[in-house]
Amino acid sequence: MKVWHLVIKEIKHKKLSFSLGVLSVLVAVGVLVAELTLLDAHDLQTQYILQQKEAEIQEKMRVMEDDYRVIMKEMGFNLLILPKDQTLGDYYAEGYVSKDMPEDYVIQLSNTRIMTIRHLLPSIEQKIQWPEKGNRTIILMGTRGEVPFTHFNPQVPILEAIPPGKIVIGYELWRNFNIKTGDTVMLLGKTFDVVTCQPERGTKDDITVWIDLGQAQQLLNKQGRINGILALKCLCEGNDISSIRNAVSEILPNTQVIEFESKSLARAKARDRAKAIADSTLAAERTYRSALRIEREKFASWVIPVVILGCTAWIGLLAFGNVRERKTEIGILRALGLRSSQILSIFLTKAFGIGIIGAFIGYSAGYAMGMFIGDIHMETQMATRLFNPKLLLLVIATAPLLTIGASWVPSLMAARQDPADILREE
Amino acid sequence: MLNLNMVSKIYSGRKGTIAALDSVSMHIESGEFIGVQGPSGSGKTTLLLAAGGLLIPDRGTVEISGNNLYSMPPEKRAIFRASEIGFVFQQFHLISYLTVLDNILVPSLAIPGSDASERARELLHRFNMTDRMHHTPSELSTGERQRTALARALLNKPKLILADEPTGNLDRENADIVLLAFDEFTKSGGAVLMVTHDETISHYAHRTCKLISGKIINNGE
Numbered sequence: 261m262k263v264w265h266l267v268i269k270e271i272k273h274k275k276l277s278f279s280l281g282v283l284s285v286l287v288a289v290g291v292l293v294a295e296l297t298l299l300d301a302h303d304l305q306t307q308y309i310l311q312q313k314e315a316e317i318q319e320k321m322r323v324m325e326d327d328y329r330v331i332m333k334e335m336g337f338n339l340l341i342l343p344k345d346q347t348l349g350d351y352y353a354e355g356y357v358s359k360d361m362p363e364d365y366v367i368q369l370s371n372t373r374i375m376t377i378r379h380l381l382p383s384i385e386q387k388i389q390w391p392e393k394g395n396r397t398i399i400l401m402g403t404r405g406e407v408p409f410t411h412f413n414p415q416v417p418i419l420e421a422i423p424p425g426k427i428v429i430g431y432e433l434w435r436n437f438n439i440k441t442g443d444t445v446m447l448l449g450k451t452f453d454v455v456t457c458q459p460e461r462g463t464k465d466d467i468t469v470w471i472d473l474g475q476a477q478q479l480l481n482k483q484g485r486i487n488g489i490l491a492l493k494c495l496c497e498g499n500d501i502s503s504i505r506n507a508v509s510e511i512l513p514n515t516q517v518i519e520f521e522s523k524s525l526a527r528a529k530a531r532d533r534a535k536a537i538a539d540s541t542l543a544a545e546r547t548y549r550s551a552l553r554i555e556r557e558k559f560a561s562w563v564i565p566v567v568i569l570g571c572t573a574w575i576g577l578l579a580f581g582n583v584r585e586r587k588t589e590i591g592i593l594r595a596l597g598l599r600s601s602q603i604l605s606i607f608l609t610k611a612f613g614i615g616i617i618g619a620f621i622g623y624s625a626g627y628a629m630g631m632f633i634g635d636i637h638m639e640t641q642m643a644t645r646l647f648n649p650k651l652l653l654l655v656i657a658t659a660p661l662l663t664i665g666a667s668w669v670p671s672l673m674a675a676r677q678d679p680a681d682i683l684r685e686e
Numbered sequence: 687m688l689n690l691n692m693v694s695k696i697y698s699g700r701k702g703t704i705a706a707l708d709s710v711s712m713h714i715e716s717g718e719f720i721g722v723q724g725p726s727g728s729g730k731t732t733l734l735l736a737a738g739g740l741l742i743p744d745r746g747t748v749e750i751s752g753n754n755l756y757s758m759p760p761e762k763r764a765i766f767r768a769s770e771i772g773f774v775f776q777q778f779h780l781i782s783y784l785t786v787l788d789n790i791l792v793p794s795l796a797i798p799g800s801d802a803s804e805r806a807r808e809l810l811h812r813f814n815m816t817d818r819m820h821h822t823p824s825e826l827s828t829g830e831r832q833r834t835a836l837a838r839a840l841l842n843k844p845k846l847i848l849a850d851e852p853t854g855n856l857d858r859e860n861a862d863i864v865l866l867a868f869d870e871f872t873k874s875g876g877a878v879l880m881v882t883h884d885e886t887i888s889h890y891a892h893r894t895c896k897l898i899s900g901k902i903i904n905n906g907e
Contacts, residue, residue: 261788261792261798261802265788266784266788269783272783273782273783274783588779592779592792593792593795594740595740595767596767596768596773596795596796596838597764597765597769597796597797597842598796599760599761599765599796600761600764601761679740680735680740680741683731683740683775684731684732684735
């Protein structure tokens, strides 16, 4: 006969007590495994969701790119008609036009039957100091809105004119000088009512003010002069702007025509904006998943220790009860020659059995529970990835240690009981 | 075989001290069956526990086969007890969840031996318990329980049996079986120290001592 033989017989006899012990380990291990499986499931799901979203966004971006191409083909070109003597290098370097031309050019153009040009917007601009605002360098832009073509049915104007006495302020300027819509500002000795404060554009527009063309010409002492004519939505066959250039040169020989922001640039901008939106959507999803994980981690961080401690205490109580119940048996075993170390081993072997069986069942239960709560189906590949052999080994190694630790004091009490006291009491 | 030399044991309690054993000396040879009689509280069980190496006396020595029991370390004493002494109790003290066979085999936990199972079956046969070997104690009669306890005490072939009122709960027929077994044990060279109220012990015991208030009044010689 061996000690384990005695232990097994006692377990078979006291099934309820043993089952309660196993149940305690099952609960402790189950909660631990379920929580960790749930966190792993969360990470896998996050990875899957983000991959899906990324693929979705890429597909949408591809579709969007095609859409932009089609839409922009219908939109036509945006052209800028400049004075012939304007060095393009200076324009590109400075970002504004320094030469001027007669305002009549726009009238000449509008009186022609040119079919390729649409929506004419004459303007004058000049870099100046704003004396009323500490000589801050600004760009003063005068516009008169759209000039209608006299030979065609008037189209709906793309941009409205700024009425005289009104002013539109660029982002950096209104923010720096704390200007609000409805305020009155002084510019070069004239009073203007602020009608619009522009949002940030990240271009020279942020240091630009827009006023009526006539008033601008007067303030800059350039009556009847403009810097350029913006022609929007110009159409030409085969996307070739050389035909428009030739047509304009014939009407206004002292001008030059350039493409004002190319379609590809516009497409790139649109694509960048769409990508930024997509990125922010992904970032939002990532943030949400991350916050959810932190929440689950927090929950696990107190639930796991509480459950493990509770179950350990319960196992200790069960072991204590078992020792008390078997007091006479311990006395007899000692009288029959069993050493106190053997008595200790009887109780600790039982504790080990409870731990090892509880660990196996607990792992299975916790794994299943984690999958159930994490909404993972058993037959999926994700379920296989969630099986963690290291965790299984860890619980198999630690659960018996936990039960032995919890049973240690009661077992030691059993081993140290004086058999003479027990037998005399009997 | 068993030699108790001026053994004293005093229990201290809230109500004062009680001398359970007061300078008790006793010698039992191999092949001797000694009965100890005395009223309740006279120290009979204390004498048995002290003789069995389970209760360290305050004074005196206990020797079995020339070995001073209480000069041994506890673990060694336990092994010595398992190999040299067999215990039989009035309450049988069988382990409830073990079968008759397993109960008899319990002492083999202390001294593992390959022939323990065979020996247990021999004892079952000897005490006419073979057909009961897979029964649990709750399924046995009192006589069968005591025969099981007796078989258990004999498993490791001890040289000394210490019996505490072994016939106290038995009818005459079963009591005789137990006493006859002790008689056979002494005939085979063993020694028996039995404390009892049973007056018929004088028919089997070679000597009967009287123990009163922890003192041997009559050593039966």
